Amino acid sequence: MTRRDEIIKQAGLLFSLKGYSAVSMRDIAKAVDIKAASLYNHLPSKQAILEAIVLNLANTFVNHIHDVNQNPSFSTRQKLSEIIQQHIDLSLQQPESVAVLNTEWIHLNGEALDKFKAKRFTYEQELREIIKNGIQEQSITKRDPEVILFSILSTLRTLNLWVAKRKHLTVEDLKADLETILLYGIIRQNKS
Amino acid sequence: MTRRDEIIKQAGLLFSLKGYSAVSMRDIAKAVDIKAASLYNHLPSKQAILEAIVLNLANTFVNHIHDVNQNPSFSTRQKLSEIIQQHIDLSLQQPESVAVLNTEWIHLNGEALDKFKAKRFTYEQELREIIKNGIQEQSITKRDPEVILFSILSTLRTLNLWVAKRKHLTVEDLKADLETILLYGIIRQNKS
DNA sequence: ACACAAAACTAACAATTGTTAGTTTATACA
DNA sequence: TGTATAAACTAACAATTGTTAGTTTTGTGT
Numbered sequence: 001m002t003r004r005d006e007i008i009k010q011a012g013l014l015f016s017l018k019g020y021s022a023v024s025m026r027d028i029a030k031a032v033d034i035k036a037a038s039l040y041n042h043l044p045s046k047q048a049i050l051e052a053i054v055l056n057l058a059n060t061f062v063n064h065i066h067d068v069n070q071n072p073s074f075s076t077r078q079k080l081s082e083i084i085q086q087h088i089d090l091s092l093q094q095p096e097s098v099a100v101l102n103t104e105w106i107h108l109n110g111e112a113l114d115k116f117k118a119k120r121f122t123y124e125q126e127l128r129e130i131i132k133n134g135i136q137e138q139s140i141t142k143r144d145p146e147v148i149l150f151s152i153l154s155t156l157r158t159l160n161l162w163v164a165k166r167k168h169l170t171v172e173d174l175k176a177d178l179e180t181i182l183l184y185g186i187i188r189q190n191k192s
Numbered sequence: 193m194t195r196r197d198e199i200i201k202q203a204g205l206l207f208s209l210k211g212y213s214a215v216s217m218r219d220i221a222k223a224v225d226i227k228a229a230s231l232y233n234h235l236p237s238k239q240a241i242l243e244a245i246v247l248n249l250a251n252t253f254v255n256h257i258h259d260v261n262q263n264p265s266f267s268t269r270q271k272l273s274e275i276i277q278q279h280i281d282l283s284l285q286q287p288e289s290v291a292v293l294n295t296e297w298i299h300l301n302g303e304a305l306d307k308f309k310a311k312r313f314t315y316e317q318e319l320r321e322i323i324k325n326g327i328q329e330q331s332i333t334k335r336d337p338e339v340i341l342f343s344i345l346s347t348l349r350t351l352n353l354w355v356a357k358r359k360h361l362t363v364e365d366l367k368a369d370l371e372t373i374l375l376y377g378i379i380r381q382n383k384s
Numbered sequence: 385a386c387a388c389a390a391a392a393c394t395a396a397c398a399a400t401t402g403t404t405a406g407t408t409t410a411t412a413c414a
Numbered sequence: 415t416g417t418a419t420a421a422a423c424t425a426a427c428a429a430t431t432g433t434t435a436g437t438t439t440t441g442t443g444t
Binding site: 017018019020021022077103106107131134138139140141143144146147148150151152154155157158159161162165166169173174177178180181182183184185186187188 | 332375
Binding site for chain 2: 430431432433434435
């Protein structure tokens with residue numbers, strides 16, 4: 001891991017804990033045990049650090065959902081399963097980056113902000129397509145696609161806030177439960 | 193509405209748009225068309241503004257779920273329905289405050305931070321109880337209560353991010369769809 | 385008209401901010 | 415060994431931060 005990567009990683013951790021604006025370049029420097037001015041040997045600005053974190057992860061998400069959606073061997077149900085898996089994995093592997101992606105993107109400016117918004121829109125569009133296809137082929141209930149989209153996406157996007165605490169469950173069990181809850185709901189009908 | 197209330201309201205709007213740390217007292221002052229120093233005739237500090245927003249709304253949520261949970265005439269299903277309704281209502285009526293509650297509470301300090309965390313824990317505990325009761329009486333599927341809890345709560349807590357855009361749906365239809373999706377899932381079984 | 389309080393103002397403070405300039409140290413290759 | 419490059423350093427900058435002190439304006443009741 002290069003020095004630049006280390007700085008970005010530490011900065012991501014700090015951003016996720018205190019928010020972009022509340023973290024100074026001196027804070028970041030202290031975390032990698034150098035002086036603030038030395039950061040500029042590796043990165044052009046504070047903004048560039050945020051951009052690297054946000055756009056990098058956004059690309060990972062978009063590329064994955066695109067591959068999934070494009071794969072003709074996947075059913076709607078399988079596509080959703082793959083997407084859930086991806087969110088669980090990334091939320092466990094890089095919870096700080098996910099946190100930054102979720103809440104600190106507002107502090108992006110200009111071109112980077114535009115890029116982020118485009119990526120986000122693309123991601124939502126891919127998932128929207130999967131949902132609409134599902135409704136059309138009658139594998140998904142005929143409810144408002146936007147409500148379905150954001151309802152599921154809200155849960156997946158904020159997995160990072162609680163998923164690390166679930167140590168009593170294996171990742172497999174977590175995935176199985178989450179999938180059941182998201183796809184089949186929680187109400188048990190025809191009881192007894 | 194008192195001057196203090198107006199300041200808090202404008203500050204909440206700014207906090208929700210740019211984050212607590214990125215909003216200066218001069219920004220807030222400009223929003224109510226006075227000078228920064230004049231704010232201190234109405235409020236003791238910037239922190240106090242954040243405290244007012246966060247703790248006030250946290251209390252609203254906790255009081256409501258407590259009343260719901262305590263009401264013996266509600267079934268598990270009805271309790272969940274009431275809670276969903278409350279989240280929709282507040283997300284529509286005061287989306288900025290909900291946003292601040294969700295993401296800016298980290299910037300609270302000392303006693304106020306403790307109070308917030310206690311409120312949040314109480315809220316989760318009330319919902320946890322409803323879910324566990326539901327599982328016991330077999331009206332809720334026997335899945336990990338924590339996964340059920342945070343899965344639903346994630347969606348409800350972030351309603352503010354998208355619910356305002358759904359103008360093609362009445363609030364009633366939105367609620368009906370959201371309830372169906374959260375409680376009964378999206379997968380249509382036994383199709384055709 | 386007068387007094388009093390509420391609420392605005394100006395001016396300033398010490399601290400912190402992101403960033404730059406210029407310099408020294410460490411590393412790698414000829 | 416000498417040289418070039420990378421990466422650290424010190425020092426400083428202009429701007430912005432939350433907040434305070436002291437003063438003036440505004441509005442209300444007598």
